[in-house]
Amino acid sequence: MTSDSSSDSRRIGFLFNHDELHQVAHIAPIISALQRQAPGARVEVITSSDRQALAVRQFLDSALPAPVFRSIRPNRWSRLAENMLGKMVPLNRLSSLKRSSALFRDFDALVVPETTTTFLRKNSPSERPKLIFFPHGAGDRSIGFSPEIRLFDYVLLPGEKTRDRMLAVGVIRPDNHRIVGYPKFEAFANRRPVKLFDNDRPVVLYNPHFDPLLSSWFRFGESILDYFANQNDYNLIFAPHVMLFQRKILASVEHRLLRFRQRIDSRYDRLDHMHIDTGSARSVDMTYTRAADIYLGDVSSQIYEFIQNPRPAIFLNSHGAEWRGNANYEHWTFGPVLDDIADLGATLDAVSPLSDSCRQAQARAFAYSFDMDRRKSPSQRAAAAIAEFMDIPQ
Incomplete structure (x- = not known):
C-alpha cells in the first residue's frame, strides 16, 4: 500500500x-x-x-x-x-x-x-x-x-x-x-499538417533553446534572421522555445549565467517567406516540426519530435562545445554542426536530400528514445x- x-x-x-x-x-x-x-x-x-x-x-x-x-x-x-x-x-x-x-x-x-x-x-x-x-x-x-x-x-x-x-x-x-x-505523440497524432507559405520552397525551422549558455540565439540569432530575410530559396519558420521571449532575463542555474532578452526587428514580420512565432500554441503542438523540411537548432528536445519523420537537420555550436562523444549532444550526430554561420548557405544547399548515414542515425536515436x-x-x-x-x- x-x-x-x-x-x-x-x-x-x-x-x-x-x-x-x-x-x-x-x-x-x-x-x-x-x-x-x-x-x-x-x-x-x-x-x-x-x-x-x-x-x-x-x-x-x-x-x-x-x-x-x-x-x-x-x-x-x-x-x-x-x-x-x-x-x-x-x-x-x-x-x-x-x-x-x-x-x-x-x-x-x-x-x-x-x-x-x-x-x-x-x-x-x-x-x-x-x-x-x-x-x-x-x-x-x-x-x-x-x-x-x-x-x-x-x-x-x-x-x-x-x-x-x-x-x-x-x-x-x-x-x-x-x-x-x-503521450505527446498521441496527443497530436490526428492534427493535419499546416501549410504556412504560398509557395513551394523548402521550409526551414529555426528552433533555438532559451538556455543562456547553450542557445544559439544570443550569438547567431539576428544574423540568421538576416540571412533568410535576404534570400529567396527558402522559407523560414522562426519558432524558438516558448520561454526564450517570455522572460526579460534568461538565467541558467546549471551554468551560472544570465543574459538579457533580445528584441526582434519588426521588419521580419512583413516578409512573406518568414513566419515568426515567439510563443503561440503552435509552438508547442508540433505544428512547426511537422511543417518543416529542414531543422536548424541547438539543444532543444524538439529535434526528437522532428525526427519522427527523418529529415535534414543542421546544428549550431555557438558556445564552443566539445560535443563529439558527449551524450548531452547526441542529437548533433543527426546532421552537420556549424561553428560559424558563414557556412549556413552552403550547408543548407548540401543537406538535402538526407544522407543514408544521417537517416540511420536519426532512426536509431528515435527508436532508443521512444518506446x-x-x-x-x-x-x-x-x-x-x-x-x-x-x-x-x-
Whole structure:
C-alpha cells in the first residue's frame, strides 16, 4: 500500500504549475486514460491559470465525466516580485506550491511534468502525496537527468535512452520507474499538417533553446534572421522555445549565467517567406516540426519530435562545445554542426536530400528514445503504471 486511504478511492491529482503551456501535452492525455483504467480513482486536475485549464481540457475524453478542476493561482506579491526580477526566478511556481501544500497533502499522488514540484519534498518531507514524474521531452541536455529526480517516488519514461541515463547517474532505481512511451505523440497524432507559405520552397525551422549558455540565439540569432530575410530559396519558420521571449532575463542555474532578452526587428514580420512565432500554441503542438523540411537548432528536445519523420537537420555550436562523444549532444550526430554561420548557405544547399548515414542515425536515436507500442497507447500504458504503483484496482 502507498497510503492509508482505501485502494478504491485513491485521490490522484494532475498538477500543471508552469507559466507556459509546453508541458501540458506530456501528461494531459493520461488523465482520461486513468479514469477509464481505474474508474474507482478520484482523478482531479490542478492548474495555476485559466490558460492551463483550457489547454488541459482539449485532451479530455468528452464521453467521460469531467474531472474536478482546482486552481492554485500565485498571489499578487509573488507575481510582482517575479516581474521585478525579470521573471528570472520561478517565484510564482514556488509560491503556488508553498501556499497549496495543505491541499496537496489531501492527495494520494500528484502526477507532474517538471521538477519544481520537488520543492514539496524539500520543504516538508512527507509520505503524502506521492510524487509521480513524467519529463516534458526526451532530449539530451544534462538538466534532464538532474539530482532533483531522486526526490520523486515514481518516474514514467518515454524510452530506453532516458531510463539508461537516469539509471547511470542514480536518479532513478530499477524498481521505481516504468517506460510507457510518449503521450505527446498521441496527443497530436490526428492534427493535419499546416501549410504556412504560398509557395513551394523548402521550409526551414529555426528552433533555438532559451538556455543562456547553450542557445544559439544570443550569438547567431539576428544574423540568421538576416540571412533568410535576404534570400529567396527558402522559407523560414522562426519558432524558438516558448520561454526564450517570455522572460526579460534568461538565467541558467546549471551554468551560472544570465543574459538579457533580445528584441526582434519588426521588419521580419512583413516578409512573406518568414513566419515568426515567439510563443503561440503552435509552438508547442508540433505544428512547426511537422511543417518543416529542414531543422536548424541547438539543444532543444524538439529535434526528437522532428525526427519522427527523418529529415535534414543542421546544428549550431555557438558556445564552443566539445560535443563529439558527449551524450548531452547526441542529437548533433543527426546532421552537420556549424561553428560559424558563414557556412549556413552552403550547408543548407548540401543537406538535402538526407544522407543514408544521417537517416540511420536519426532512426536509431528515435527508436532508443521512444518506446512505440502499437498495442497500447502511451496514455494507457502510463495509466496502468500509475494504477499499479498506487495499488488501484484496474
